[in-house]
Amino acid sequence: MNYQDIHFELRGDHSEVAVVRLARTAKRNALSDGLILALRDLFEQMPASVRAAVIDGEGPHFCAGLDLSELQERDAGQGLHHSRMWHAALDRVQYGPVPVIAALHGAVVGGGLELASACHIRVADASTFYALPEGSRGIFVGGGGAVRIPKLIGVARMTDMMLTGRVYDAQEGERVGLAQYLVPEGQAFDKALELALRVAQNAPLTNYALMHALPRIAEQPADQGLFTEAMMAAIAQSAPEAKQRLADFLEGRAAKVRKN
Ligand code: 1HE
DSSP, rough: OOOOTEEEEETTSSSSSEEEEEEGGGGOOOHHHHHHHHHHHHHHOOOOOOEEEHHHHSOOSSSSSBBGGGGGOOOOOHHHHHHHHHHHHHHHTTTTOOOOEEEEEEEEEEEEHHHHHSSEEEEETTTTTEEEEEETOOOOSSSSSHHHHHHHHHHHHHHHHHHHHOEEHHHHHHTTTTTTTTEOOOOOOHHHHHHHHHTTTSSSHHHHHIIIIIIHHHHHHHHHHHHHHHHHHHHHHSHHHHHHHHHHTTOOOOOOOOOO
C-alpha cells in the first residue's frame, strides 16, 4: 500500500500489526494536507488481517505538528473546513478498526500532540518533549486537541501549555498523563510493537468495546453509562470467542494474572 509520506508495513506471524511511520524527515514529519489525508485513507483501508497498529515517526522527532508553510491566507470558511478535515482523519485513527499505539520520541508538538492524543496508548522514550506552540504562533488547536488533550491532562494544564509555551519533558509528560509508558531513549518503537502484538491477541469485540464504547460511556451521565455498559458487557460475553476463553481459564489452559 502506498500513501504519501508514510511508510507502511505489516508485522507479526499473521500480519496482525500495522506499522504506520510518518516519513517526512526533512520537515520533521510536519503534517501537510497530503499526509493528513493519507492517514485518513490508510485507516479506512486497513488490511483485514490487522488487529492493532503502531504509529511512529522517522528521524529525530515524532512530529512537528501542522505544516506551517501550508498555513496560507484562509478565510473563516476555509479554516473551518481545514480543521474539519483533520477531525475526520484523526477520528479514523481513534474510532477506526483497531487500537493504535503511538511510539513517541523527540518533538511531539502542536498537531503532533493532537495525533498522539487520538491514539489509544502512548509510549514515550526519554528524548520526548511535548508542547502546544499554537499559542505563540497566534493560532489555536484545530485537530481535535481541545477535546482530546484535556481528557489526558485536564483543562488547566493545557491552558498553561498554550498560554505560556510550557514544554513538558518525557518524565513530566508521563507524570501528568501524556504518555502511559516511559522507556529509555530509542526504545519506544520496540515497546509499542510489543504492546501491539499483545493487544492484537485480545478478542476483537473486547478491543472494539474499549475503542468505541468506553469513551462514549465515560461521557454519559452515570445512569445511562451503566446501562450502556451492561449492554456492551452482554454483547461481549455472548461472543463464541469469549465463551472459549472463559472455558480455557476454567479448565486450566489460560494464563493466570501475575504481578510483574
Ligand atoms: C517545519 C515544521 C512545521 C519544522 N511546518 N516546516 N509546529 C510548530 O510550531 C513547531 C515548529 N518546529 C519546531 O519547533 C522545530 O522544527 C522542531 C522542534 C520540531 C525540530 O527542530 P530541529 O532543530 O530538529 O529542526 P528544524 O531545523 O527546525 O527543522 C527542519 C526543517 O523542517 C526546517 O526546514 P528547512 O527547509 O529550513 O530545512 C523547518 O522549517 C521545517 N519544519 N517544523 C513546516 N511545523 C490542526 S492545527 C495544528 C496546529 C499546529 O500544529 S501549530 C504548531 C506547528
